Amino acid sequence: MNYELSRSGGHVHTIIEKEVLSPTITRYVIEAPFVARKRLPGNFVIIRLDETGERIPLTIVDGDKERGTITLIVQAIGKTTRALSLKNVGDTIADVAGPLGNPTPIEYHGAVACIGGGVGTAELFPITQALQKAGNTIYTIIGARSKDLIILEKEMGAISRDLYVTTDDGSYGRKGIVTDQLRDLLTSSAGIGAVYAIGPLPMMKAVSNLTREFGVKTLVSLNAIMVDGTGMCGGCRVTVDGKMKFACVDGPEFDGHSVDFDEIIMRNRTYVDLERVSNERCQSHAALQTEGGSTR
């Protein structure tokens, strides 16, 4: 009874490369030729690790048409992302579906502020690349709780006119949050024409509130709860400009000034207690693996 796994997009999804970027953030290069061929900045995939797995959305960071691979950068925070972090080169992922969602509209704005929070920086990277190619001058702000969660600083720096780092605890860069730096940037002579912000919901909310004061167009990427990712379940519904939208097919990016952030923040808490149950099981499983020295 292997029909479910037999031809996932016509291929087996093998992990080709794995690189640990920080204690919890890992970069994976995965075989997914059809996705690689069509993906554009802003697209995501839904992955399911195995037969008992859940489907989770992950933004595509990069792709290689010739090799037939996509790159994902994932922070191990939930059951599935932790289980993924235990996989190694040569292991497979049961399902990879995509590219999903609308690609990011890449326009010329003159100067653009690209703001990445935590692992959101990974999602922001391909968009920043495209914005830079479109002739925009890039000002990047990367924020995280602490130094070890700062990723892609070099890569983002290479395509930015200026790059700023903020950490909540001051362990690296400016002590504070991204909006402290953004306020300076918006009041400077940089002439920021648009802001692209990807990170935790409270961060995107704060950025949007700030840019509203300055009347600067702001695009945010909403990481809503999804099951299928194709417009079928409606679980990812968000309120934008007073209307119900599905993040998977109408987004995932929306005008930050129109998003009801408080609503999606509450909705994303729906399964917090059950996620804890899942996580604990995953952790005890991981502990067992380590104790037994299992190196599959």
Next chain:
Amino acid sequence: MSVTNTMKPSERMKIPRQSSIEQDPVERSRNFREVSLGLDEARAMVESTRCLECKNPVCIEGCPVNIDIRSFIQLVMDRDYAGAVRKIREANYLPAICGRVCPQESQCEAVCTMGKKHPSVAIGKLERFVADYETENNLFTPPVVPERRDEKVAIVGSGPAGLTCAAELAKMGYGVTMFEALHAVGGVLRYGIPEFRLPRTILDQEVERIKALGVEIYTNFLIGRTATIDELFDDWGFSAVFLGTGAGTPTFMGIPGESLSGVYSANEFLTRVNLMKAYKFPDFDTPIKAGRRVAVIGGGNTAMDAVRTSRRLGAEKAYLVYRRSREEMPARVEEVHHAEEEGIEFLLLTNPTRILATDTKWVKGLECQKMELGEPDESGRRRPVPIKGSEFILDVETVIEAIGQKPNPIIQATTPGLDVGKRGTVVTNDALATSREGIFAGGDLARGGATVILAMRDGKVAAQSIHEYISGKPVNKEQVRAEAV
């Protein structure tokens, strides 16, 4: 040789209609095993002798795929069960599914001559019996497929329309490739219809039988995103495409409170349980918040599936809230009956107006108003009218909306020249040809929300049209089907 039924019609009419063996309602409302266990051989034999063997077998006309019902029942009477199921499969490749989910009471059994004065012959239960008998006794042999033709056909969507179209074309010798967006095959049969109505072993087996015809299946492949329809023609070399992507996009009522935690579309609720097996959490990773007190809004089969599922997930109070009366309910009579047996409470002529919230934005209750029936509306059903001052609050923590689905718009949006109707359906003519040459469509994508068997019928009709199209015969381009409203 055939056994002749020597009983006179008057004697046959005295035989009571044989009923299925069913799981006890209290027990089954706590498990996901199949509700109906079907007829055993003895009951099937008795039931087959009730057939009046009409000279003009109107039942065949009543069947959307025109199964030769009289002949297959005759074969049951002859105890040639494998022959009976082969006879069915000539017209319908998926008898184990149809025998379970078809609304026979409004099709073949509705016109059965016996049914004029007595309960009609249990055609659906006989169909299921022979299909199950074939499986249990390992009697299935795949039909002989003729020499493979050069032309390939792409089937988009692996639900009942796609599965049937794929089987029919493969039987004609075409190379068939089916594309499914999800990780598992079956469409609504997989994510929508619960296990207690259609066991997954049955569905898996029917999918295997389609594969046995040489049909190739790509899962995790969302047409419109992973590849477009134009790419299927230009890069993949398909000669024709059948679209059977169903009506998978949920609609919401638009009442206040729909964004609260604890509010689900029936699609999401059922997908979490059926496709993702959330009822086995945490052994399976997908969570669900099923709730102890649940209100399901709607009166169709999806609403019945959702409310009966919530009961199985432990709901102490499971309400079905429907704004019209019982007569107007679109759900199958059998499903309504089963739901009642399982302790579902029906709140009819009741219209939800608002979902109330707790401080942490969870569902706290459902505000409803009582309705009365007024003059008939455009659907011919009497329009429900609110009774002033009748508002009340239903104490629930979960609200599931099952008020209908519409087609997913991704293919329409990514296929230039494909005409789309008012409700997002793809416009077709009687031959199920769309406005784009070589593209055919059927099932809920074209109908906007119908039954499994009508989707299967469309799959058959489209397969024939595709065959004619590829063979160079003209496909009826006139008579564009009026938009189903």
